[in-house]
Amino acid sequence: MSGIGTGYDVTPTTYSPEGRIFQVEYAARSVENSSTAIGIRVSDGVIFGVEKKIISKMLVKGSNRRVGSVGDHIGASIAGLTADGRRIIKQANSEAKSYKDLTSEAIPLNVLVDRISSFVQMHTLYASIRPFGCAVMFGSYNEKDGAQLFLVEPSGVSFGYYGCAIGKAKQSAKTEIEKLNLSELTCREAIKQVAKIIYTIHDESKDKEMELEMSWICKESGGKHELVPDDLIAEAEQFAKDNTVSTNILNFDNI
Template sequence: MQPLRPVLAGPEGSKKRLFNVDRHVGMAVAGLLADARSLADIAREEASNFRSNFGYNIPLKHLADRMAMYVYAYTLHSTIRPFGCKFMLGSYSVNDGAQLYVIDPSGVSYSYWGCAIGKARQAAKTEIEKLQMKEMTCCDVAKEVAIIIYIVHDEVKGKAFELELS
């Protein structure tokens, strides 16, 4: 007999953790999903406002700094709670190449070549450090990342596992 799904669990695939922020920016999150959706909406608004004001896509460094300031502002006052999620912003452009920023719930922004967030992040970071990413194509890196996710996944918990690449 299979366990019943809780009624409040929502439909299959409703707990997506990857978001499109702009034409050239994607966002991956770990932590509270409601906070993540709120931050994804703020990031979309920032990118849209930048494009309408300046006429070109927002640079990822600028978006990461704006989002870090926004998240940091929620740590300053005791009347509002801080965001309960950590998120990555990734982008590729012809001029700047591939970029990756991670924003902590404290409002600190870091730039990385490769990083992992969420459960088993330390094991995933160890596997990422073994890769020679500068010598690999994008398709090869995507395949290796999928393999790393499968390696570090904890099968003992028995939770449903869905791999989403974007």
Template sequence: MSSIGTGYDLSCTTYSPDGRVFQVEYATKAVENASTVIGLRCKDGIILGVEKLIVNKLAYAPANKRIYHVGENIGVAAAGLLADARALVSRFREEYDHFKEFNSTVITGRVLCGRVARFAHAYTLHSSVRPFGVTALLASHSKENGPELFMIEPSGVAMRYFACAAGKGRQAARTELEKLDWMQLTAVEAVTHVIRILHIAHESNKEKPFDIDVSWICEQSDYKHEFVPDHIFQEAQRAALEALQPEDDFDDEMED
């Protein structure tokens, strides 16, 4: 009975006999069925990449955001329920603004991650609320700590990473990320790899059209969070698609 959640999934304050909290597991499942997001720390910065499924051709494409600007040096990419992502990003921004107001300095990624992770965890402790169905990748840069990448899960668990992925294509993405020598990559090179990996991860959703958004915090952006300039993105997209093309097909095209 407990293995399927019957009677133990009505509230996130109830443990099943085998020690599971089904509401948190359901929130995690919502993330696992969502679009893929990737974070990658490289030699001179952090890259965030998201797969944006096109669910409605009539929708205004920029409105389907999954990368958010929190502060001058902080960005967040979200996998999961879009409404929950917006609510959690609002908390990121509130914490950022409050810290700056009371301390007259910018919050570091480590401190911001801890505060929002505690907030997410609080939503797993009370029967009047439900866990956020979103996993957030937090990219930041500070003079004290340099570039940092964190991931906050629906349970409130937060860890620092060199590279991480969440969403439906997370396993394929993690396999590809593990093959990279992250600390030897420049930001421009990392953008190409992130786009390539997102195309590979999209195989689990290949029947649906999609767009890709990529942002970075690096030397080229003066260590501020911003979307990758269009000319760099287009060149990286071309290089990524060439890398994915079978060698035989590529040789045939060159001969033609």
């Protein structure tokens, strides 16, 4: 019975006989059921791309964003429960402010990720709180450290990545990312590639309509996290649609 969590999933403080913590696994499942988010680290910065499902035609475009900023020098992207992700970003901003008040310098990304990982992991230790049902990618760029990309998982584990995907179609997205020569791509080139990946993994026959949300932090943005300009997104979307269509035709011919 323990294999399905019966009796061992009431609180995150209880281990099953197999050594599993089911509430943490449930939190990870909420990330796996979410729309896909992608982050890639290239030669001159970091690009975030998010597949944001349009759940109602009455929604205002650009509302309920799944990307956010920590100060102006770190970007973040969420998969899973968006509200939980915003809480983590709020905590990250609090940590960044505390560090700057103490040292008069902007917090380095690796220091911020260590603190946020501890904050997330703390929510797996007490019966009175639940684990966060989201994963958050953090990215930064400066002349000293170059581009950096990290992922914090619901368990509190964090990893550094060259390219990362989280959400429902993460495996397909990772396969596409691995085909890219990230060290030679620029951010402007990477925008098109991220858009192409998002459109490739989006199944129009099964999934709801989506809005492509993209942000970058790079040399061109002056090391500040900003939304990608609308004209670049429109150009990237057209590139993605053209290349996705041609790929589908090729596969059909091969059949």
